[in-house]
Amino acid sequence: MGDSLQKAFLGIIALGLSCIAIELVPVARHAAYWNRCLDSTLGWINEASDLHGWGDKAKQALAVGVCNGAVYEPKLKTDKTRSKP
Numbered sequence: 001m002g003d004s005l006q007k008a009f010l011g012i013i014a015l016g017l018s019c020i021a022i023e024l025v026p027v028a029r030h031a032a033y034w035n036r037c038l039d040s041t042l043g044w045i046n047e048a049s050d051l052h053g054w055g056d057k058a059k060q061a062l063a064v065g066v067c068n069g070a071v072y073e074p075k076l077k078t079d080k081t082r083s084k085p
Contacts, residue, residue: 037067 041063045051051059 034067038063041066 042059045054045059045063051062054062
């Protein structure tokens with residue numbers, strides 16, 4: 001009786017772990033997509049001549065905003081573009 005109960009518990013644990021693993025697949029795919037977006041956006045920001053004066057943290061913050069969808073304007077507003085009338 002005890003041996004069959006132990007096998008049942010192990011079966012339930014295995015089923016639960018497999019369900020958790022299946023649920024994590026979309027999260028892992030989304031994280032991989034977001035990391036690719038962050039890397040490519042940081043590469044683009046580092047190549048932009050207007051942003052050479054920015055610090056690394058500011059560039060990373062901008063890249064996070066772009067990948068999260070928080071940046072809506074197609075043209076970046078830098079100090080040079082803000083001072084123009």
